[in-house]
Amino acid sequence: VPRIALLIEYAGKKFRGSQYQEGVRTVQQELEGAFQILFKQFTRAHLSGRTDSGVSARGQVAHCDVPELAAMPWLKIKSESFDDDSLAELAWKMNGIIGRDLAVAQIQLVPEDFHARRSAVTRQYVYRILNRRQRSALLEDTYLNVYRPLDLEAMRLAASKLLGRHDFTAFRSTSTDRSTPICSVSRCEILNLREGELEFWIAADHFVYNMVRIIVGTLIEVGLGKRDAESISQALERGERNLAGPTAPPWGLTLDSVFYPEALRLWEQKFQEKRQ
Amino acid sequence: VPRIALLIEYAGKKFRGSQYQEGVRTVQQELEGAFQILFKQFTRAHLSGRTDSGVSARGQVAHCDVPELAAMPWLKIKSESFDDDSLAELAWKMNGIIGRDLAVAQIQLVPEDFHARRSAVTRQYVYRILNRRQRSALLEDTYLNVYRPLDLEAMRLAASKLLGRHDFTAFRSTSTDRSTPICSVSRCEILNLREGELEFWIAADHFVYNMVRIIVGTLIEVGLGKRDAESISQALERGERNLAGPTAPPWGLTLDSVFYPEALRLWEQKFQEKRQ
Numbered sequence: 001v002p003r004i005a006l007l008i009e010y011a012g013k014k015f016r017g018s019q020y021q022e023g024v025r026t027v028q029q030e031l032e033g034a035f036q037i038l039f040k041q042f043t044r045a046h047l048s049g050r051t052d053s054g055v056s057a058r059g060q061v062a063h064c065d066v067p068e069l070a071a072m073p074w075l076k077i078k079s080e081s082f083d084d085d086s087l088a089e090l091a092w093k094m095n096g097i098i099g100r101d102l103a104v105a106q107i108q109l110v111p112e113d114f115h116a117r118r119s120a121v122t123r124q125y126v127y128r129i130l131n132r133r134q135r136s137a138l139l140e141d142t143y144l145n146v147y148r149p150l151d152l153e154a155m156r157l158a159a160s161k162l163l164g165r166h167d168f169t170a171f172r173s174t175s176t177d178r179s180t181p182i183c184s185v186s187r188c189e190i191l192n193l194r195e196g197e198l199e200f201w202i203a204a205d206h207f208v209y210n211m212v213r214i215i216v217g218t219l220i221e222v223g224l225g226k227r228d229a230e231s232i233s234q235a236l237e238r239g240e241r242n243l244a245g246p247t248a249p250p251w252g253l254t255l256d257s258v259f260y261p262e263a264l265r266l267w268e269q270k271f272q273e274k275r276q
Numbered sequence: 277v278p279r280i281a282l283l284i285e286y287a288g289k290k291f292r293g294s295q296y297q298e299g300v301r302t303v304q305q306e307l308e309g310a311f312q313i314l315f316k317q318f319t320r321a322h323l324s325g326r327t328d329s330g331v332s333a334r335g336q337v338a339h340c341d342v343p344e345l346a347a348m349p350w351l352k353i354k355s356e357s358f359d360d361d362s363l364a365e366l367a368w369k370m371n372g373i374i375g376r377d378l379a380v381a382q383i384q385l386v387p388e389d390f391h392a393r394r395s396a397v398t399r400q401y402v403y404r405i406l407n408r409r410q411r412s413a414l415l416e417d418t419y420l421n422v423y424r425p426l427d428l429e430a431m432r433l434a435a436s437k438l439l440g441r442h443d444f445t446a447f448r449s450t451s452t453d454r455s456t457p458i459c460s461v462s463r464c465e466i467l468n469l470r471e472g473e474l475e476f477w478i479a480a481d482h483f484v485y486n487m488v489r490i491i492v493g494t495l496i497e498v499g500l501g502k503r504d505a506e507s508i509s510q511a512l513e514r515g516e517r518n519l520a521g522p523t524a525p526p527w528g529l530t531l532d533s534v535f536y537p538e539a540l541r542l543w544e545q546k547f548q549e550k551r552q
Contacts, residue, residue: 009413058414091410103413134367137285137379138334 002082003114005063006031006091007106012056012250013141014101019050027051027102031062034097038075038090039066048116048258049123052210054250056142059257063116082109114260122186122259124203127216127252132196143197144216144252150223152192158222158229159188159200161236162215168208169239171218173247177209181239190219201256210247218245278358279390281339282307282367283382288332288526289417290377295326303327303378307338310373314351314366315342324392324534325399328486330526332418335533339392358385390536398462398535400479403492403528408472419473420492420528426499428468434498434505435464435476437512438491444484445515447494449523453485457515466495477532486523494521 008027016024020032028045035043048061070080075093079086087107094104113119130136130143131150162185169181187203200219202212218235221227227245235243284303292300296308304321311319324337346356351369355362363383370380389395406412406419407426438461445457463479476492494511497503503521511519 011413056414088409095411100411100416101413103411103416105410105412133364134381135371135376135379136381137287137377138332140376140379 001065002068003063003065003110003112004082004087004090005061005108005110005114005116006094006104007108008057008060008062009103009105010057010060011101011141012051012054012253014099015053017051017053017055018047018057018060027057027060030098030102031064034094035064035066037097038093039072040074041067046116048120049207049255051253051255052213052250055253055255056251057255060255061116061120061258061260063110063114116258119260120258121261122203122205123207124187124201124256124259125207125212126254126256127200127202127212127248128254129198129200129216129220129252130196131198139197141251142254144249146220146223148224150198150220151225152190152198152223154225154229155219155223156190158219158232159190161229161232162188162202166236167239168211168236170235170241170244171211171214172208172241173210173214174241175209179206179208181208183207183211212253213248213250214244214246216248216252220248221245277341278344279339279341279386279388280358280363280366281337281384281386281390281392282370282380283384284333284336284338285379285381286333286336287377287417288327288330288529290375291329293327293329293331294323294333294336303333303336306374306378307340310370311340311342313373314369315348316350317343322392324396325483325531327529327531328489328526331529331531332527333531336531337392337396337534337536339386339390392534395536396534397537398479398481399483400463400477400532400535401483401488402530402532403476403478403488403524404530405474405476405492405496405528406472407474415473417527418530420525422496422499424500426474426496427501428466428474428499430501430505431495431499432466434495434508435466437505437508438464438478442512443515444487444512446511446517446520447487447490448484448517449486449490450517451485455482455484457484459483459487488529489524489526490520490522492524492528496524497521 010027016026018027020026020028028047031045043064045062045064051057069077069086077086077089091104091107128143130139130145133147135145165184167181168183172181183204183206185204187201189201191199200216286303292302294303296302296304307321319340321338321340327333345353345362353362353365367380367383404419406415406421409423411421441460443457444459448457459480459482461480463477465477467475478488
């Protein structure tokens with residue numbers, strides 16, 4: 001059967017996370033509800049990974065298996081194959097069904113062995129911090145406001161300790177997460193945009209539960225002078241959760257993008273950055 | 277009496293515009309309500325200009341006259357003069373009272389003859405358009421989604437006709453606006469950010485009622501091939517509203533900044549763009 005991958009966006013605020021949970025609204029349920037309407041059969045949505053309640057996504061990826069177009073005459077899609085036009089039409093129909101806080105940016109036909117989670121080689125997150133005493137009415141939904149001044153140089157030094165392959169047990173919420181705590185961090189960077197608008201970018205092959213938010217909570221403590229960069233190395237080495245900082249709140253966090261091996265990297269073709 | 281100017285931000289969605297209106301929530305009422313609580317007397321908020329229901333602001337400016345600090349012991353501000361620290365404290369207290377969709381970014385002491393509206397020499401607006409077939413969950417509150425492809429070159433040529441000093445009667449809603457229709461447009465530019473995220477920037481000494489939104493509605497018609505650049509010149513010359521296009525919806529529009537003569541240009545000192 002044909003397999004499709006969907007590039008999706010969501011505003012975290014109104015979802016109780018990405019994964020199916022009985023009785024609450026999640027991204028997976030919203031997608032599967034639309035699949036049921038469009039394909040007239042239960043269709044499982046497989047996401048690249050879970051995002052917590054309140055966390056947004058700009059480039060989340062999901063896959064699912066769908067019937068042949070010819071078997072779904074009710075869709076009234078003229079083409080019999082999943083070409084660019086019929087996939088754009090399918091995305092259009094999806095967007096007409098799902099809530100406006102979720103959007104399908106693109107749909108692609110993928111090889112049968114493509115798996116949104118297992119094929120992914122890198123995930124990239126961004127956490128936004130507004131570091132100024134006065135809050136913002138326009139940024140408050142997507143930035144954590146830290147009133148006291150942060151020492152960016154200290155934070156950058158501390159962030160550099162996270163780069164590379166480490167055991168992130170100290171940066172994992174005590175939970176049911178049974179995945180390996182070994183993660184290879186390939187990017188860990190703090191950007192300073194205008195007027196105290198900070199962005200913390202992190203990319204890794206794999207993330208453990210609450211990892212980005214605990215790292216951010218720890219780096220904020222570094223920025224406030226409550227701990228130093230060395231304490232990050234110690235937490236990594238000793239693997240004790242209490243050696244790291246608190247978990248930063250979810251609304252500052254966005255799953256920015258998921259990367260796949262070259263052969264599967266279909267998104268870039270259409271979504272490359274263009275400036276005129 | 278001391279006069280202060282406030283640099284404010286608001287998300288237009290939940291306000292019925294900026295100007296006082298009986299029985300509905302507007303920016304002016306929200307500010308005056310906070311002044312009443314802080315200063316224990318009615319204090320008029322003067323804005324640099326009106327914004328319509330649904331329109332946001334990033335750099336709106338207001339002024340008001342306030343009692344001396346010494347006359348307001350209940351504020352518990354230690355300093356007796358309006359220095360930087362006490363003004364920051366006042367802004368902090370304001371932000372604790374007003375709704376989170378409104379924010380005071382900064383307060384400055386200004387000369388007694390400063391007037392938020394009359395002293396302003398230039399206003400700058402930005403209108404955001406998402407020009408792609410698939411909608412966005414993250415941008416939908418602040419961008420107008422135009423599904424069909426826009427011809428940017430044609431739009432830029434048309435926009436260039438607006439630069440300079442013209443009579444904008446054709447771009448004014450038939451209303452009670454009795455200000456002069458003569459406006460000097462100093463900037464009229466269309467930026468193309470990534471993935472169809474367009475920004476239309478316009479700056480002028482003065483704007484007539486609904487002017488930016490009618491200009492955007494007209495330029496979109498140009499972009500869709502429904503009219504040409506020449507029709508803009510004709511509308512300007514003949515001054516008939518029906519020669520211009522429809523009024524674009526409010527949510528794409530943001531009042532970006534208000535400029536004052538050099539002597540009064542207080543904001544830039546603290547809010548200059550910094551990149552590390």
